[in-house]
Amino acid sequence: MALIVNGIEAPPPADPRVSLLDFLREHLHLTGTKVGCNQGACGACTVIVDGRRVLSCLTLAVQADGASVTTIEGLGTPTALHPLQAAFVEHDGLQCGYCTPGQICSAVAMVEELRRGVPSNVTADVAAQAIAATREELRERMSGNLCRCGAHNGIIAAIEDAFGLETAA
Amino acid sequence: MTPFTYARADAPDAAVRLGEGGARFLGGGTNLIDLMRERVEAPGALVDVSGLSQAIEETAEGSLLIGAGVRNTALAEHGLVRTRYPLVTRAIVAGASAQIRNMATVGGNLMQRTRCTYFYDVEGSRCNKRSPGEGCDARGGFNRIHAILGASEACVATHPSDLCVALAALDAVVHVEGAGGARTIPFGNFHLLPGETPDRETALEPGELIKAVELPPLPIAAHSRYRKVRDRASYAFALISVAAALRVEGGKVAEVRLALGGVAHRPWRAHAAEAALVGAPASEASFLAAADAELVGAVPLRDNAFKIELARRTIAAVLSDLSEAGA
Structure with a gap:
């Protein structure tokens, strides 16, 4: 194995x-x-x-x-960034950068969970098959990744941008 | 961590055989690996049972049989759970983080140990749960997160699980297997109060393994809620949580299930409140009176008296929500 x-x-x-x-x-x-x-x-x-x-x-x-x-x-690699890595750069989704690899791995898999319809703690109707990618949903779903620099607004903006999520504020 | 051997078992009988001689069963590892790293636990052998059944099956009797290896996320997103037992989905997504829910198994969730900080503080604190007979530094210490119901002189720890609060409300059944064969344990008998032996936390015999959790058919569970009150909006343990299901007929409570989390050494089924509610008007006054009936025996510690009023208000709020939403 x-x-x-x-x-x-x-x-x-x-x-x-x-x-x-x-x-x-x-x-x-x-x-x-x-x-x-x-x-x-x-x-x-x-x-x-x-x-x-x-x-x-x-x-x-x-x-x-x-x-x-x-x-x-x-x-991604330095010469071929993953679209989310590029979006983190574009939206200042980091300051010190220490939490960034975890944030990016987490977000890539998070978007799949969202598309699959996995409910979250802020989902109004857990029986609903489709879940809107609101900003509140993204924040809740990324709550397992702490950022002590406080770059969360940039992180959420980068996720929205990279995955073409249309969120209401 | 102290050295240990590691083996995998994907079937209950093989796991029980491998576990003979005092091995610990390992699920997702989200609690046990941490406890081993903190030296709270030091098993000489791990049997990885995260590969046990990951099936969620409907039985001929209409129950839902959940394999012990089912991950929390898989249980929360299952179609029948979301529609028939929404409080189960709600309880799971209120707990931990998405990463931890992806790892954690249903069997492991039942076996979680308290997050009492004195239990974790191996070098600096006395703990009867960790070292029986040593004493309890939580009782006279910082005990804001500790128990208000069912505690003992020996231990004031709380059970940390959200899922288990929902399972207590539903009268789930735990299917276990040991060297002596298979048996079932009603959920209400699974977790123990601390008494004189807080190191003994469940009704499992040494070497016994959880292989499935059964949710019995319960029509009112389709109208259910789980509310968790905590220090931050996400990724924190409960100060108080309430799992409830309610059916109202002609303005009166016809049927109710109620359980509390964050208050005791085990998930706390609120039988006294349920008894007070059946037949009573579905009003806030009844809900508060029922909460009082349950909490009359609550005993606060130095830092956690707020939990009694918080539990009272949260119970009433959840039942009011259910009542207004057309129970």
Whole structure:
């Protein structure tokens, strides 16, 4: 078995204590994924596993054995930015940038959840099949990614722009 | 973390076999991995059961049988859950963050441990739940988030789950399997009050594994709510939460389900309030009186007396909402 990280196979670590976060950073040297709180409270370590956004700090690397992992390095490169990375630059979706890889991985998977009709805590009718991409919905759905610089307005604007979401204010 | 062995099991019997000898079952890991990193827990072996059944099936009797491996997000977005048991969807989406809901399993949700800060503070605090007999530093400490109902001298911790509050209101049934075979546990008997043994949190025997949670058919659940009051609008544990379903006939309460979160060592089914409500006029006065009937035994600690009034008002507000929305 192996993890598939950004399309490349990587054998799992021998020590099951290694988190997916440390595996990505220290074993594969993919340092785009950031260590924030390391206890599931900040979202800085968000990566996409089999299409779902998850916290790599609370995932053991061995749990992701056989799964497909996408990190920020798998979304875009300095010469070929993901459209959301370009939109973050355009809309000042960051100041220090530390939470940004987690914000972008989270938002890419969040938009899929929204399109699939997954309800959120601010969805008025949870039985409704289609959910409008209001700004309130985007804020609630991104609440698992903290930004201590307070760049949230730019982050939401970048998400709206990159994914062509028409939101009411 | 201290060293441990890791094995995967995708079927309950294999998991039970692998778990013999004191292994801990690992679901999404959102609580257990954190507890291991904080050294609150130090199991020598993990059996990863996140690959257990991820099916949500309707039974011939009209129940919904939810596999223990179902992720919180998958349960919240399931069509039958959204229409028949909207309080379940509401409770889930009120909890944690989307990332954590994508990881967390239904079985693991029932096994969550308290977020009492003294329980987590291994080096600095005494905790009877973590080290039986040691004492409780929460009782005389900062206890704003702690219990007002059902606490003991030994422990004033609260149960952290949102989903479990909804499951308590619905009389869910927990399907478990152990070395001695399979059995079912009514949800109301699953989580324990602390008493003298706060380290014992559930009715599971050592080595027993949750394999499914069953939601019985309950027509009034289609008209239900979950409201959570917390310190910030998202991504925070409940100070108080209320799960409720209501049916009104001719201006009187015909049927009601009510459960509270954030108040006790287990999800708190409000039987006294329910008894006070049935047959009473569907009015705010009745709702407040029912809340008082439930909270008459509430005992505040130094910092959490506000929870009693908050619970009272939240119960009345949720029942009023349901009543006005055409129960």
